[in-house]
Amino acid sequence: MDNRIRTVVVLGSSGTIGSLVGGLVAQNSIKVYFLSRTLEGAKTGLRRAMTQARSEVISRYIECGDYDHLLESALQDADLIIESISENLEAKKAMYNQVERYRKPDTIIGTTTSSLSLSALADGRSPDFKSHFLATHFYNPPGRMRACEVACTEATDPVSYDIIKDFLKNELRREVVAVNNVPGFAGNRIAFVLFNQITSLVEEYGAEQIDYLIGPYTGRLMPPLRTIDLVGLDIHKAIVHNLREASHDHMYEELALPGYVDKMINAGFLGDKTKGGFYKVLESGKQVFIDALTCNYIPAIAPHVAFVEKAKRLIHLGLYREAFEGVKTANGREGEIVKDIFCKYIAYSYSLIGKVTKCEYGIAGIDKVMTTGFHWAAPSVIVNVLGGKEAVIDLLYARGFEIPDGIGREDTITEQTLRSMKYFIAR
Amino acid sequence: MQNSKVYILGGYQTDFARNWHTENKHISAMMREAYLGSLISTEVEPGDIDAAFVGNFAGELFCMQGHLGAFFINFDTCFAGLPTSRIEGACASGSLAALSAMAYIKAGFYDLVCVIGVEQMKTLSPDKGGDFLGAAAWYEKEANGIEFPFPKLFGKLGDEYDKRYGLDDKYLARISEINYRNAKNNPNAQTRDWFMSFEHANTIGAYNIIVSGRIKIADCSQVTDGAVALYLASEKFTNEYANRKRLSINDMPQILGWGHTTAPIEFAQKLTDSEKGKYVLPFTRKAITDAFQRAGVGDCWELDCIETHDCFTTTEYMAIDHFGLTNPGESWQAIEEGIIELGGRLPMNPSGGLIGCGHPVGATGTRQLLDAYKQVTSTAGSYQVAGAEKVATLNIGGTATTNVCFIVGT
Numbered sequence: 034m035d036n037r038i039r040t041v042v043v044l045g046s047s048g049t050i051g052s053l054v055g056g057l058v059a060q061n062s063i064k065v066y067f068l069s070r071t072l073e074g075a076k077t078g079l080r081r082a083m084t085q086a087r088s089e090v091i092s093r094y095i096e097c098g099d100y101d102h103l104l105e106s107a108l109q110d111a112d113l114i115i116e117s118i119s120e121n122l123e124a125k126k127a128m129y130n131q132v133e134r135y136r137k138p139d140t141i142i143g144t145t146t147s148s149l150s151l152s153a154l155a156d157g158r159s160p161d162f163k164s165h166f167l168a169t170h171f172y173n174p175p176g177r178m179r180a181c182e183v184a185c186t187e188a189t190d191p192v193s194y195d196i197i198k199d200f201l202k203n204e205l206r207r208e209v210v211a212v213n214n215v216p217g218f219a220g221n222r223i224a225f226v227l228f229n230q231i232t233s234l235v236e237e238y239g240a241e242q243i244d245y246l247i248g249p250y251t252g253r254l255m256p257p258l259r260t261i262d263l264v265g266l267d268i269h270k271a272i273v274h275n276l277r278e279a280s281h282d283h284m285y286e287e288l289a290l291p292g293y294v295d296k297m298i299n300a301g302f303l304g305d306k307t308k309g310g311f312y313k314v315l316e317s318g319k320q321v322f323i324d325a326l327t328c329n330y331i332p333a334i335a336p337h338v339a340f341v342e343k344a345k346r347l348i349h350l351g352l353y354r355e356a357f358e359g360v361k362t363a364n365g366r367e368g369e370i371v372k373d374i375f376c377k378y379i380a381y382s383y384s385l386i387g388k389v390t391k392c393e394y395g396i397a398g399i400d401k402v403m404t405t406g407f408h409w410a411a412p413s414v415i416v417n418v419l420g421g422k423e424a425v426i427d428l429l430y431a432r433g434f435e436i437p438d439g440i441g442r443e444d445t446i447t448e449q450t451l452r453s454m455k456y457f458i459a460r
Numbered sequence: 461m462q463n464s465k466v467y468i469l470g471g472y473q474t475d476f477a478r479n480w481h482t483e484n485k486h487i488s489a490m491m492r493e494a495y496l497g498s499l500i501s502t503e504v505e506p507g508d509i510d511a512a513f514v515g516n517f518a519g520e521l522f523c524m525q526g527h528l529g530a531f532f533i534n535f536d537t538c539f540a541g542l543p544t545s546r547i548e549g550a551c552a553s554g555s556l557a558a559l560s561a562m563a564y565i566k567a568g569f570y571d572l573v574c575v576i577g578v579e580q581m582k583t584l585s586p587d588k589g590g591d592f593l594g595a596a597a598w599y600e601k602e603a604n605g606i607e608f609p610f611p612k613l614f615g616k617l618g619d620e621y622d623k624r625y626g627l628d629d630k631y632l633a634r635i636s637e638i639n640y641r642n643a644k645n646n647p648n649a650q651t652r653d654w655f656m657s658f659e660h661a662n663t664i665g666a667y668n669i670i671v672s673g674r675i676k677i678a679d680c681s682q683v684t685d686g687a688v689a690l691y692l693a694s695e696k697f698t699n700e701y702a703n704r705k706r707l708s709i710n711d712m713p714q715i716l717g718w719g720h721t722t723a724p725i726e727f728a729q730k731l732t733d734s735e736k737g738k739y740v741l742p743f744t745r746k747a748i749t750d751a752f753q754r755a756g757v758g759d760c761w762e763l764d765c766i767e768t769h770d771c772f773t774t775t776e777y778m779a780i781d782h783f784g785l786t787n788p789g790e791s792w793q794a795i796e797e798g799i800i801e802l803g804g805r806l807p808m809n810p811s812g813g814l815i816g817c818g819h820p821v822g823a824t825g826t827r828q829l830l831d832a833y834k835q836v837t838s839t840a841g842s843y844q845v846a847g848a849e850k851v852a853t854l855n856i857g858g859t860a861t862t863n864v865c866f867i868v869g870t
Contacts, residue, residue: 086655351489459484
């Protein structure tokens with residue numbers, strides 16, 4: 034059988050992920066159909082794909098159309114179908130009826146969902162559909178975030194997995210991480226558990242102070258609440274909710290959404306898309322922050338904490354371990370918050386080895402998703418800058434965390450560790 | 461002393477895709493990473509280092525920091541009291557730093573020298589940065605008041621080829637496409653995740669506008685933050701080092717030959733002077749032939765690949781005939797026949813070159829040398845040229861004013 038993917042269909046190409054992933058396909062001179070409810074929607078996606086590529090010539094490989102006119106012939110032509118329509122089980126199942134009807138046998142179907150159950154999506158489909166169905170979870174924006182988690186169901190044919198893995202790796206230049214078929218896969222599960230814990234601190238300490246304490250110097254391109262604004266509080270809530278519903282352990286309690294988040298959503302403070310979430314920029318250009326208690330915006334206070342400022346100065350000079358030596362020994366509640374978040378990130382990530390990724394990967398799979406999916410320093414790199422295995426176990430123990438298995442010899446500084454220092458931003 | 465050998469022990473390149481200004485890091489942090497990485501990759505003992513040289517063009521202009529040699533002591537106390545210097549020769553600064561280290565080793569003063577090439581360029585807006593880069597030309601005559609002086613000057617290089625021999629810009633587009641394609645294999649290349657195709661490079665559009673003359677965006681090298689550290693060593697030290705690492709000194713790469721010439725700084729004068737000669741840039745040609753002669757290389761076909769300066773596609777077009785892949789003015793032929801592509805008879809820039817890998821001005825010469833080292837030690841990974849034993853580098857400063865060519869081999 035010829036496994037080459039020559040033609041791709043993107044369903045839901047008006048959306049950000051659909052259009053940008055489709056654009057990556059076109060960048061490789063592979064024909065791709067951009068399908069949407071309306072032709073104009075597909076063309077919006079095309080423009081987005083050209084902006085991502087910074088080139089108009091990719092349009093030569095893209096054919097836009099709406100479902101009414103182009104779906105049938107496009108599906109008949111496709112070697113790979115990337116389904117990226119709205120995150121709604123019924124809508125997706127209705128679309129799969131059409132896919133089932135027109136697709137060729139052996140055409141692979143990848144869904145970009147990370148929150149809906151793969152089994153529920155595949156329920157009722159033909160054996161051939163099921164054996165070619167898997168999740169291809171891209172991160173946004175795919176031009177900068179190279180991670181792609183691939184999850185299979187029990188019915189997925191390993192050949193389908195191999196074909197899609199090679200395509201994602203070699204053509205779309207993705208960092209492919211095989212993940213287990215679990216809610217949130219690896220990346221969203223870890224990140225949104227962290228995000229939720231961080232949002233629970235806002236009522237007491239304020240949004241500005243929390244993003245300052247857990248800011249880019251702690252190994253992330255963007256502060257956490259700022260990231261939630263970018264994602265949208267409604268999406269954040271939906272992901273946390275889905276993760277919680279699928280949890281049957283202590284995570285159920287940990288994933289309780291703070292009440293003020295609902296108040297913000299009800300007030301229309303969804304983040305960047307409504308020009309106001311945790312952050313808001315006034316017409317005057319002044320930045321203000323949400324007061325979680327009143328749901329009103331309050332002026333910035335420009336926090337200044339000595340250990341944070343010292344860490345930033347040392348990172349500015351490339352002295353990373355020295356920077357985090359000061360964080361480890363920081364006294365006071367601010368220091369405790371930072372250390373708690375580091376510990377949670379490490380403990381939770383390592384505890385998921387074997388649960389969200391295969392055991393034999395060790396921490397490497399999770400590391401890859403967190404770096405190339407979120408631009409966060411990998412859990413193993415945080416262990417490294419905090420002084421290595423023994424130092425981190427001491428830190429976890431002192432804070433009452435269960436010590437996970439799998440923390441290895443992350444205390445050695447390698448060329449790869451040095452390359453990861455880009456995630457520690459001196460701001 | 462002149463016949464004493466100088467070896468390369470390896471080194472480390474920072475990821476050229478990084479923006480150290482966004483990371484809010486000092487230029488010395490970049491040097492520190494290159495230094496630490498080079499210790500890891502080479503397993504050189506810091507206490508064995510005798511001296512250090514820094515290649516840097518314009519730290520004072522881009523980040524208000526000169527005197528870069530003084531920072532070594534901040535990286536390692538072993539540098540306390542050791543001689544360090546910063547060398548400047550525009551885009552050839554990195555090669556000049558290596559040449560300086562080499563001269564001291566050949567003279568018998570030092571056995572092990574650390575060479576770091578570094579430039580932090582993303583601190584400035586494109587127009588301000590472009591203006592500062594004009595200092596590598598004769599600023600008052602060639603750059604003052606001109607928005608992007610170097611694209612203009614290297615556009616004129618293409619015009620000169622066009623005038624003397626004819627030049628179809630599709631060959632420049634092919635050079636761009638090949639460099640971007642090669643860069644996709646290089647995990648340290650700035651453009652490894654960028655889109656480029658021949659069609660794009662060959663088409664003027666909203667995303668591929670004309671910068672100056674015949675130079676479009678796709679014809680340009682990148683504005684890059686980057687540092688590269690490498691070690692040059694005497695035969696005596698290399699023997700000990702090879703023994704310690706259970707290697708044979710015969711497998712250790714050495715600088716087999718070098719050429720270093722300086723042409724008049726003004727580009728128009730270069731062209732006037734060369735009007736009656738065979739080569740458009742005879743001093744660039746001389747740097748190459750000097751290196752060939754010192755290395756005992758008869759012609760370019762004894763090389764396995766070339767890391768050449770391609771600040772613009774026109775520069776690489778020039779390098780093709782100046783290296784002797786074709787007769788003067790016939791560089792298009794080597795492009796058309798696929799000679800310079802990976803898998804071709806003499807690949808150029810398997811790393812992606814300045815267009816694909818990036819061009820942190822003062823680091824480029826050291827990056828080329830490190831890539832030459834990687835090729836001849838078969839450690840270039842996904843951009844390895846199979847069986848490479850002899851590799852040339854060509855690094856030019858200004859409008860081919862300072863020209864440095866090295867031949868690296870075992």
